[in-house]
Amino acid sequence: MKKFKKAALAAALMGMALPLGTLSATAEEATNPFFKEWTTPHGLAPFSEIENAHYMPAFERAFAESRADIDAIANNPDAPTFENTIAALDKAGKLLNKVAGVFYNLTGSHTNPEMQEIQATVSGMFSRHTNETLFNKKLFERVDALYQKRDSLGLNAEQARMLWRTHLDFTGAGANLDEAAKAELAKLNEEISGLTTKFGRNVLGATNAFEMVVEDEADLAGLPDFVIAAAASTAEDRGQPGKWMFTATRSSFTPFMTFSTRRDLREKLHKGYMARGEKGSEFDNTEIVKQILQAREKRAKLLGYKNHAEYQMADRMMGHPDRAFELLNRIWEPALERAKEERAALQEMVDAEGGDFELAAWDWWHYAEKVRKARYDLDEQTLKPYFVLDNVLQGAFHTANKLWGLTFKERTDIDTYHPDVRTFEVYEKDGTYLGLYLTDHHARASKRGGAWNNSFRSQKKVDGVETPIVVNVMSFPKGSGDVPALLSADNVGTLFHEFGHAMHTLMSDVTYDRMNSMAWDFVEFPSQIFEGWAWEPDVLRIYAKHYKTGEVIPESMIKRLQAASKFNQGFATVEYVSAALMDMAWHTRSIGDDVDVAAFEKELLDEIGLLDEIVVRYRTTYFNHAFGGAAYAAGYYTYLWSEVLSADAYATFAEEGIFNQEVAARLRHSILEPRGARDPMEMFEEFKGRPYELDAILEARGLTD
Structure with a gap:
């Protein structure tokens, strides 16, 4: 999944940061790597020179320069043109993009407590900077003047879309509001930014805090060598050599749930994973969730939208929450029916082995692997060495x-x-x-x-x-x-x-x-x-080689892998769609102070008929997509929508050749190169030669009758 955080002006302004100004550097600043020209290969950051202490001075200077440059564009005495207003905003932002580009990459991939504290401060600075920019009356007047006469400016297609997008940034952020409403909106934006940062920190804290330590080798029953080795490495890294440790990361959780024959330990790990951020825990996210939802709803209504989902989807392909619900519900029904069939097959396996219990959520991965092995003579232990x-x-x-x-x-x-x-x-x-x-x-x-x-x-x-x-x-x-x-x-x-x-x-x-x-x-x-x-055979033959022997994956295994490609798709689809429906529900319903987060979640999942044996992919209290940032809030459905498009598009390669050069060139020209410079539906239809069709995804997931 892409977790893209645009550097300059956070989510609302994306890409409209401003150029280096003329503020002078102090002697102390002269030692800051961010204030130097990077002569590294290809201009990559000199990471070994950057210390935590460099970030705040760099951010402070960058924000000050950006503020000065915003004012210069807004107060330009010349009549607004595309170049002196729209392009000027875009070609700006060298220092702010430079600093934030490094910082926000590392807060996700290699953070530390000091950086987390800086992040909490900087998120508010970004929010204020964004508000000051988008609420700059003179700047908006210039943008709006250009937008009102856009058809007579002689713009090319990319420039026209650039003007439309920039104008929407301002109007969507409340540039048309009166001063009191702007002040309220600014406060809400800053509040939301701080809350989502806290939510993400709690999820990381809860994930790192949970450890299931195994000291008795007998408790490793069923686990393959690579899982045991990884657990031993984790234990050693965390100061417990000679033991085995399993954590709440997917890379640790899923293998244990799949292979361990210790049902009691599967239950323990499963419950620990699912309990992250629960009410009363050290990293309780329940109140933060409520505060985020309430602030988002207030903001949406202030901007003239019914709810956050409607606000969020105004510039997306779906356009309105109703269309997202329609898509999710269209996939939900056949997926749920297939999941029920899968549940029955797993229970049969439990019974056949003499298990005196009803299938539970912590059993699904384990018995799905057994059923896959029985049906296709395939399991993770067989595949993984390749x-x-x-x-x-x-x-x-x-x-x-x-x-x-x-x-x-x-x-x-x-x-x-x-x-x-x-x-x-x-x-x-x-x-x-x-x-x-x-x-x-x-x-x-x-x-x-x-x-x-x-x-x-x-x-x-x-x-x-x-x-x-x-x-x-x-x-x-x-x-x-x-x-x-x-x-x-x-x-x-x-x-x-x-x-x-x-x-x-x-x-x-x-x-x-x-x-x-x-x-x-x-x-x-x-x-x-x-x-x-x-999963194409010609590609598998290139990379799927046994780590011990170098043997290329056997043709018989490739055929079994292809045959098993639609196995357990009821579970996979239901697990995902339930999370997407929950995301949409949270962001389309009004949330009061008295809402019980866990009860709301259960009520919704019961309402859609989620099976007891399947847990929603992300429970609310660690649903980072929905509450740890802006992009996927009321937007988790996007993976499924994108899969509708990708399944339909990939069918063209399947029909005309998986490495067909003409089709590949068309994909690059129509989809990859333009990125946001064209209407996405037009781009898709240019590549495909027709509008999208839903059947391809149902077929790809094996959800057709």
Whole structure:
């Protein structure tokens, strides 16, 4: 999933930060790396020189300069033009983008308590800066004057969309409100920013705090060697050598739930994972959730919307919450029916083994793996030795080379922010340098869970050509001893997914930085389509090689893998859609002070008929997508919507050849290069040659009759 945090003016302004001004540096500032020209390869940050103490002085200076430059644009005595107003905003922001680009990447991937404290302060600074900019009356008058006569300005397509997007930034943020309403809105924005930061910190704290320590080797029953080795490594890293530790990260949780034959320990780990952020816990998020929801609702109504979901979706492909509910409910019904069939099959397996119990939520992964083994002669223990992390990465590189001729050259001499990070120069088929690609694949305590793509620098041409610097961040377990880092099938899909985001970012070909920002329910489409190549036989033969023997995955196993591709999709779909429906429900219903978060959640999940044996993918108190930031609030549905588009689009490759050069070129030209510079539905229809169809996703997930 892409967790993109635009540097300059947080979510509302994305990309409208301002240029370096003329404020002089003190002698102390002269030692700050952010105030120097970076002469590192490709302009990557000199991470080893950057200390926590450098951030606040850099932010303070950057905000001051940006404020001065905003005023200069707003007070320009010349009549507004596209260049002196819209383009001027876009080509600005060098220092603020420079500082925030580093800081916000590291707060997700390699944070520490001091940085977390800085983040809490800076989030308020960003909110105030955004408000001051979007509420600048003179600046808005210039933007609005251009917008009102947009048809007579002779703008090209990208400039026209740039003007529309900039104008919407202002009107959507309340530029048309009176002064009292603006003051109230500014206060709400700052409050929401602080609350979402606190929520995310609590989730990270709760995740790191939960530890299930195993001291008796007998309690490791059923676990394969790679899981045991990873648990031993985790225990040693956390100061308990000689023991085994399992945590609330997915990379630790899922393997244990899948393989452990100790049902009591599966229950213990499951309950610990699900209890994060609950009421009364050390990292209680319940009151924060209520405060976020109430503040978001107030803001939406102040801006003329019925609720936060309606406000959030005003500039998205879906357009309105009703359409999102329609999509989710359309998928929910067949998925729920398939999940019921799967539940029955798992219970049969329990009974066949003589288990004297009813299937519970902490049993699903374990027995699903057994049923998959029985039906397809496949299980994670059989597959995982073929999925060596380095080889899978090379498989992704191979795919990009076959589609577009790209090559990847590793650099081991470039300074990075953590020893786990690897750096690759990316070149076009003709040898032209395209951009820098970083990988940060392994879980650690300083990194939040999950996987995402981000940029240290975006591509743009408005103020001289700037090539992108992209990073894929994941949470895979490390190897241990003679066993390299091995991936689960789910991990393989994640790597290809995030690599798809990286390809989208690297292939950007826009003039204005603002056009790197897309409709949020379009963002996941290019990454999801790339997942399709992970399981193509011709790609599997490249990367799926046994870590001990080097043997290429057998053809018989590939066939079984293809046959099993739709297995357990009822569970996977229900787990996801229930979270998306819960997100939409929270953001379309009015929340009072007396709401009980746990009771509301249960009432909703009972209302939609979620099976007791399946837990919603993210419970409210650790639902970072919905409450840890702005982008996915009332927007978690976007993964499914993007999959509708990607399944339909990938069918073109399936029909015309998975490495068909003409189709690949069309995908690049119509989808990847324009990013936000064109209407996304028009882009999709140009690639596909027709509007989208829903049948492809139902077929891909095996939810058709």
